[in-house]
Amino acid sequence: MEILIYLTQQFINGIQLGAVYALIALGYTMVYGVLRMINFAHGDIFMLGAFISYYGITKFNLPFPILILSTSLLTAVIAILIEKIAYKPLRNAPKISLLITAVGVSLFLEYTLSLNAFFTPNYIGFPRPFEIRSYDIGMFSINNIHLIIFSVTIISLALLYLLIYKSKYGIAMRAASHDLEITRLMGIRTDNIISFTFGIGGALAGIGGLLYSMAYPQINVFMGIMPGIKSFIAAVLGGIGIIHGAVLGGFIIGISEVFVSAFLSSTYRDGVIFIILFIFLLFRPNGIFGKNIEKV
Amino acid sequence: MRFFLELRKLIFLALFIYLIIKLVIFSGLPTDYMIQITLYSFIIVLSSLGLNVIYGFTGQFSLGHAAFYGIGAYTSAYLSKVLEIESYYGLIPVIFLAGIFTAFIAYIIGGPILRLKDDFLAIAxxxxxxxxxxxxxxxxxxxxxxxxxxGFVGINKITNLELSFFITVFFIIITKNLIDSRFGLFWRAIKNDELAASSIGVNTFIAKLIAFIYGCFLAGIAGGLYAHLYTFLHPSNFDILKSIDFLIIVIIGGMGSISGTIIAGLFWVFFIEGLRIILPSEILEYRWVLIPIILILIMMIRPYGLMVKKEGY
Known part of the structure; x- marks a missing residue:
């Protein structure tokens, strides 16, 4: 019985982490769907989300709903700017050049912000906008941070669903992910669609950054690297380019990471995630939901 | 005959450079730190050359080169510690064994992951x-x-100028000849068009695997030299950022250019380590702001590297 309660508790923690990974993975998967590129700088958008909300709380004392809106808006603008400045000139360049540029953007953001003039490379404590309050439900306990993370994630996913499957922009985006050239021939401004995709991804990553630093209240300019890579793995796991795949992949990665830390050792958790990635790349490179995408 | 003439020219050039460096060191002008980074720059050149074979010549993008460098460093350090090696006659076989072991690891993981392409290979x-x-x-x-x-402490400091310089020169010559051989031709064919290469009968998988193993072998050798130069190893010396260092050297030097890699490697070590002698640390922080910008600009203006005009050899 003891172990069952412990398992449930860890499962709740895993879903909490998985929700953040799912939010980041959506940005990777949408950008990959449209441009066929791995946006390496996406993890840094996540980091910027954490820092922007840090300033939102400490400097401006924003109420939580406005904090979420402003963080996501700003990160969306930053993601669009990065796309316009760094990626757009390389639209017809080889894939690897785009990847290297993305690595460059990521390094630039990290090291520029780690200068002493900006945020410095040190860890900063993140002030939670709420007091932690635990609720005992039956045998296990759940706190309000969990509940906020779950509800914000569910609301964001619902909005994203409406945007992608009901709105005109969403239809154009899905068309672009099938074939960018043909979409352009159909008279759709694909450049706008690409910017829109980056914007949505950036907004979701920004929200992810805010939620993550509420759950693990320490922020640092290099905090985006590992969650970024793991979320990309989540996107690969669910089938890259597939929206609901990224969400499922995020939860799988989050839950397995928490379980490895709980039952083996937290030093092994990164290693286990990459072993999962290797197994998937070798035996099911198209991911869980992937069907007819061009094979790796 | 031409081959031997060219080889002789290279060897004479290498000896000449060696003598100059030896004279400069003998004069007593450079500090220990300067000598150390000079040796270090040869090691970096050797390891980057390995990445250039994998990425520059064969077109297989790798973001894990530092891992192989680290495997070589740890293996050789472990061997020399267990076997209690103190002279550089003993070190040469140890470094060679470390290189072989690295190559073996590369063989095991290269088999499955080289079936992937481009960004997926990068992630793997x-x-x-x-x-x-x-x-x-x-x-x-x-x-x-x-x-x-x-961290791994207490490794004997054995690497000296002769060892790092001549091992690097030796492998530069070997690599140059490999590139000119049939295998080099296969590699370049795969980089230009893998499908076309396989349609004219190149076993692309084997050729890619050999390039990967050879490149990682060079990284392992370089790692062995590094371990016995700095006498201290830490896992953080061999993480993603180190791999990106090697990548930047190959890109600045130009994909598929041996001389470019040599120049870029030397320049890189001077830029990262050497400037510490001249500039105060407040300005040094800005290096890592500048480097990504340079990288992005190179990708926009010269996507195949700074020192080659066109793709290819």
């Missing part, structure tokens, strides 16, 4: 790099000597 190699980092962090559970996350 990146994942391998992080996996190696995790293993090195926990290596004290395998053997107390390896030190785990505390």
């Amino acid at each position: 190699t990146l994942g391998f790099g992080i996996l190696v980092r995790v293993i090195l962090d926990n290596s004290d559970r395998i053997s107390e000597v390896l030190g785990g996350s505390r």
